[in-house]
Amino acid sequence: MISRIVLQLAVLLLFAPLPLGVITKTKALFAGRVGPPLLQPYHDLARLWRKGFVFSRTTTWVFLAGPVVGLVVPLLAALLLPFGGLPAPLSFSGDLILFVYLFGLARFFTAAAALDTGSSFEGMGAAREVSFACLAEPTLLFSLLVLARGADRLALGDLLGPQLADRWSGGNGASLGLILVSLFVVLLVENSRIPFDDPNTHLELTMIHEVMVLDHSGPALGMVLYGAALKLMVQGALLVRLALPLQTGSQVLDLLLFLAGLLGLAVLIGVIESSMARLRLPRVPQVLVGTLLLSVFALVLVLR
Amino acid sequence: MIWLLGGILLIAGSGIPGLLLRRDGNAGERLACVLLLGGILLCGVPLAAAFTGAPAAFSRPWTVPAGRFAVGLDSLSTAFIAPLLLVVAAGAIYGLGYWPQRTHPGSGRKLRLFYGLVSGAMLLLLTARNGLLFLAAWETMALSGYFLITCEDRLAEVRRAGYIYLIATHCGTLALFGMFALLGQAGGTALFPPAGALPAVGSALIFLLGLFGFGMKAGLMPLHIWLPGAHAAAPSHVSAVLSGVMIKTGIYGLVRLTSFFAEIPAWWGWTILLLGALSGILGVLLALAQHDIKRLLAYHSVENIGIIALGLGLALLGRSYAQPALVLLGLSGCLLHVINHGLFKALLFLSAGSVIEAVGSREIDHFGGLLKRQRWTGLFFLGAAVAICGLPPFNGFVSEWLIYLAAFTPLQRSDPALFPALLAAPVLALIGGLALACFVKVFGISFLGAARSAGAAEAREAPSAMLWPMGALLLACAWIGLLPTSLRPLLERAAGDWLGAAALPPLAAELAPLGAISLAAWLLLALLLLVGWGLGRRSRGLPREVGSWGCGYRVATPRMQYTASSFADTLVRLFRFGLWSSYRGGRVDGLLPEATEFAVRTPDPVLDRTLGPTFALLGRLFQRLSCLIQNGTAAIYLLYIALTLLVLLTLLPR
Numbered sequence: 001m002i003s004r005i006v007l008q009l010a011v012l013l014l015f016a017p018l019p020l021g022v023i024t025k026t027k028a029l030f031a032g033r034v035g036p037p038l039l040q041p042y043h044d045l046a047r048l049w050r051k052g053f054v055f056s057r058t059t060t061w062v063f064l065a066g067p068v069v070g071l072v073v074p075l076l077a078a079l080l081l082p083f084g085g086l087p088a089p090l091s092f093s094g095d096l097i098l099f100v101y102l103f104g105l106a107r108f109f110t111a112a113a114a115l116d117t118g119s120s121f122e123g124m125g126a127a128r129e130v131s132f133a134c135l136a137e138p139t140l141l142f143s144l145l146v147l148a149r150g151a152d153r154l155a156l157g158d159l160l161g162p163q164l165a166d167r168w169s170g171g172n173g174a175s176l177g178l179i180l181v182s183l184f185v186v187l188l189v190e191n192s193r194i195p196f197d198d199p200n201t202h203l204e205l206t207m208i209h210e211v212m213v214l215d216h217s218g219p220a221l222g223m224v225l226y227g228a229a230l231k232l233m234v235q236g237a238l239l240v241r242l243a244l245p246l247q248t249g250s251q252v253l254d255l256l257l258f259l260a261g262l263l264g265l266a267v268l269i270g271v272i273e274s275s276m277a278r279l280r281l282p283r284v285p286q287v288l289v290g291t292l293l294l295s296v297f298a299l300v301l302v303l304r
Numbered sequence: 305m306i307w308l309l310g311g312i313l314l315i316a317g318s319g320i321p322g323l324l325l326r327r328d329g330n331a332g333e334r335l336a337c338v339l340l341l342g343g344i345l346l347c348g349v350p351l352a353a354a355f356t357g358a359p360a361a362f363s364r365p366w367t368v369p370a371g372r373f374a375v376g377l378d379s380l381s382t383a384f385i386a387p388l389l390l391v392v393a394a395g396a397i398y399g400l401g402y403w404p405q406r407t408h409p410g411s412g413r414k415l416r417l418f419y420g421l422v423s424g425a426m427l428l429l430l431t432a433r434n435g436l437l438f439l440a441a442w443e444t445m446a447l448s449g450y451f452l453i454t455c456e457d458r459l460a461e462v463r464r465a466g467y468i469y470l471i472a473t474h475c476g477t478l479a480l481f482g483m484f485a486l487l488g489q490a491g492g493t494a495l496f497p498p499a500g501a502l503p504a505v506g507s508a509l510i511f512l513l514g515l516f517g518f519g520m521k522a523g524l525m526p527l528h529i530w531l532p533g534a535h536a537a538a539p540s541h542v543s544a545v546l547s548g549v550m551i552k553t554g555i556y557g558l559v560r561l562t563s564f565f566a567e568i569p570a571w572w573g574w575t576i577l578l579l580g581a582l583s584g585i586l587g588v589l590l591a592l593a594q595h596d597i598k599r600l601l602a603y604h605s606v607e608n609i610g611i612i613a614l615g616l617g618l619a620l621l622g623r624s625y626a627q628p629a630l631v632l633l634g635l636s637g638c639l640l641h642v643i644n645h646g647l648f649k650a651l652l653f654l655s656a657g658s659v660i661e662a663v664g665s666r667e668i669d670h671f672g673g674l675l676k677r678q679r680w681t682g683l684f685f686l687g688a689a690v691a692i693c694g695l696p697p698f699n700g701f702v703s704e705w706l707i708y709l710a711a712f713t714p715l716q717r718s719d720p721a722l723f724p725a726l727l728a729a730p731v732l733a734l735i736g737g738l739a740l741a742c743f744v745k746v747f748g749i750s751f752l753g754a755a756r757s758a759g760a761a762e763a764r765e766a767p768s769a770m771l772w773p774m775g776a777l778l779l780a781c782a783w784i785g786l787l788p789t790s791l792r793p794l795l796e797r798a799a800g801d802w803l804g805a806a807a808l809p810p811l812a813a814e815l816a817p818l819g820a821i822s823l824a825a826w827l828l829l830a831l832l833l834l835v836g837w838g839l840g841r842r843s844r845g846l847p848r849e850v851g852s853w854g855c856g857y858r859v860a861t862p863r864m865q866y867t868a869s870s871f872a873d874t875l876v877r878l879f880r881f882g883l884w885s886s887y888r889g890g891r892v893d894g895l896l897p898e899a900t901e902f903a904v905r906t907p908d909p910v911l912d913r914t915l916g917p918t919f920a921l922l923g924r925l926f927q928r929l930s931c932l933i934q935n936g937t938a939a940i941y942l943l944y945i946a947l948t949l950l951v952l953l954t955l956l957p958r
Binding site: 053054055056057058059060061062065067069071076093094097102104111117118119122123124127128135136137138140145150151154214215223303 | 686693696701705708709712743747751754816828832
């Protein structure tokens with residue numbers, strides 16, 4: 001089991017920054033620019049790790065707890081998921097609830113770290129982050145209910161296991177399609193992508209996630225960015241596994257297919273970010289409630 | 305059992321010797337604390353035996369009519385008594401530092417007397433096996449609770465809270481009298497029938513009366529009216545006992561009552577499930593809209609009672625539809641959440657008390673930056689906040705996880721009638737998300753950032769008599785979070801006690817993943833410590849001498865920080881249809897606006913928006929009627945007498 005954990009974490013830690021590079025490159029191509037190299041996120045992280053810290057005088061240890069929890073949570077959550085051919089190293093009945101609540105823990109400490117600076121901008125970001133997450137969580141649970149229908153064991157490793165391909169071709173294709181859309185929206189919200197949040201904007205008043213980490217610097221900022229990359233990969237893994245449940249039989253091939261799926265997801269996010277504008281903040285709850293209804297329909301379909 | 309009865313007597317009488325001692329000396333309060341702790345140790349002996357699976361019972365004839373004096377200690381009672389002993393002990397020690405008689409000579413002795421009495425009465429209530437004994441203990445608890453709540457009776461707000469509490473608790477007791485009368489009629493004696501002994505036919509009224517009486521004490525949603533005011537008015541360690549333990553006696557009543565029946569009609573489970581969902585969602589929303597830290601915590605009690613009721617409702621449905629897995633998971637989640645909520649809510653109230661004592665205010669917006677001045681209190685509050693949000697690695701996660709598993713169960717075993725129960729899972733997720741928002745708000749606004757008032761800027765850490773009990777409670781929270789398997793035998797036996805003769809088929813597999821939860825919690829803790837240690841080492845000793853980034857604005861003041869009401873505003877406006885908040889002021893006109901004020905308040909939708917106006921209207925109506933009848937003219941009174949005589953003469957037979 002130890003070797004499987006190490007392998008899974010190694011794949012995660014090494015691969016995670018790459019999708020961010022792909023997203024940036026896609027956006028640059030859409031804008032007619034060359035854009036930074038694909039491996040730029042790795043260079044950014046290395047540079048931040050070599051820098052020093054700057055701390056505001058209002059901050060306490062909670063300010064550093066935010067990046068720490070934000071980095072640790074995706075590591076642990078990744079152990080509950082199958083990565084293509086690699087089965088989930090840690091799998092037990094009910095681990096899907098742990099998966100959801102681990103990200104809750106990260107949100108708690110990221111928002112608390114933002115409030116620790118005493119800046120009203122970061123307070124705004126923290127308030128928006130926790131408010132929108134309230135609407136995203138029921139959607140996530142409805143989607144998990146759809147996934148768990150008919151399964152013997154409520155473990156993510158089983159729900160996303162080999163029988164998923166049969167369910168797509170069986171009678172459940174429509175509801176799986178609906179939750180695929182719902183989960184994609186949840187992914188965009190949770191990872192602060194357009195149309196819900198813009199990671200590149202520099203107007204503090206309009207941001208959500210980026211404004212919460214305004215005061216972080218040096219290695220702590222590096223950990224925030226790395227944690228965000230890990231989170232995107234882990235939550236993306238859920239989506240990719242759901243969309244591409246193919247199993248060729250060879251572990252290496254399956255893993256490569258899975259990683260290619262992640263890059264495909266990154267391209268998709270890049271296309272959306274290039275072709276859509278950011279939503280006005282009051283619109284965000286409406287979209288989230290709409291997505292919630294979509295996942296309710298999926299549940300009704302699968303229960304019928 | 306003799307140990308237990310002796311312990312109960314010692315606890316109940318712990319405040320009496322103090323009455324003979326000086327009102328402003330510390331001998332009385334120390335003696336009371338020692339007696340109480342001694343009583344708790346005595347009670348611990350039979351409890352430890354019951355923990356390992358040896359139920360105890362004691363019964364002897366008494367002169368009161370109907371039945372015998374009967375007490376018993378089974379796993380079901382143990383699950384409620386264990387947190388009670390811990391919370392009461394922590395509160396008693398905390399009280400030495402928080403409410404010393406030297407600074408509160410007027411109320412110190414009264415507080416100790418009723419603190420002991422309420423604890424003893426609750427212990428007796430949880431072990432009573434006779435309806436009359438139960439009612440006597442119930443009423444002692446309710447009345448002692450009133451005197452505890454009105455400890456500071458010179459404040460009008462406290463007197464009002466106590467008055468509402470007294471009305472509410474007596475309405476509940478009235479229903480319980482009716483319920484026990486009907487129950488005695490059905491069973492033929494006032495003694496509690498054994499589990500699963502009564503037929504369900506004709507028990508609808510018993511259930512409804514019990515639901516009203518016990519639901520009133522527990523604070524289920526439309527019946528929660530007494531709870532926020534009373535918890536806010538009482539001294540903090542009393543609030544801890546009220547909220548951590550006393551409201552759970554209502555849940556105990558419901559669990560015990562439902563154990564008597566052989567089969568459970570399905571509508572019982574659906575009713576409790578619905579009330580639980582309502583309490584959970586509205587409780588946390590109302591909490592989010594509060595600015596008074598103790599009222600806020602009180603509404604969170606309503607929310608957590610809702611979560612507990614969700615578990616109980618699922619367990620009842622499991623019995624109605626013959627789903628043993630649902631019974632075991634639902635009831636385990638319900639009982640474990642009773643234990644957990646007792647621990648972390650008591651801790652929250654105790655640390656809130658420490659903050660209130662240091663700052664001199666209950667308003668969250670007067671705190672700020674307290675983690676720098678109260679590092680231990682802040683740490684304890686943070687731990688309890690993480691636990692109450694149901695986040696790993698603390699205990700709240702384990703019980704919510706069990707209830708989630710129960711809610712997922714209908715998916716696997718297809719009985720279409722049970723499908724609506726699946727909605728408990730998203731409801732729980734919504735409650736969890738809102739609770740997280742609320743506790744980020746409380747912790748962030750109170751303990752982080754810069755001080756928002758002069759009181760907060762000069763706050764001091766609490767004395768060690770207040771810190772140690774809080775530390776013990778946090779350790780207990782961490783214990784259950786990291787080693788949930790240690791409570792597994794208790795939970796399984798409690799489910800057996802609840803079902804009685806219709807014992808569970810062996811379900812070893814259902815609770816087995818608790819071991820994996822434990823592993824994941826340890827892994828999380830180890831990773832957090834490792835990464836935190838690494839980052840801490842790199843940043844140790846670095847100066848903190850610049851201001852926070854303010855978009856280029858250099859003279860930011862603490863008043864510009866985000867406030868508690870602005871933090872909650874997005875969600876409060878989103879759910880305004882259930883909250884009916886009132887907004888006052890805040891309009892800005894013209895190019896050079898004048899100074900203006902803005903205030904947002906969220907009164908209780910049941911008490912202040914519905915019951916209050918209704919009863920005020922009725923009061924005015926009756927007052928007008930009485931003015932009309934009693935108008936002070938002597939002739940009219942003579943007329944009344946003549947009329948009465950006339951009526952009597954015509955009615956009476958000759």
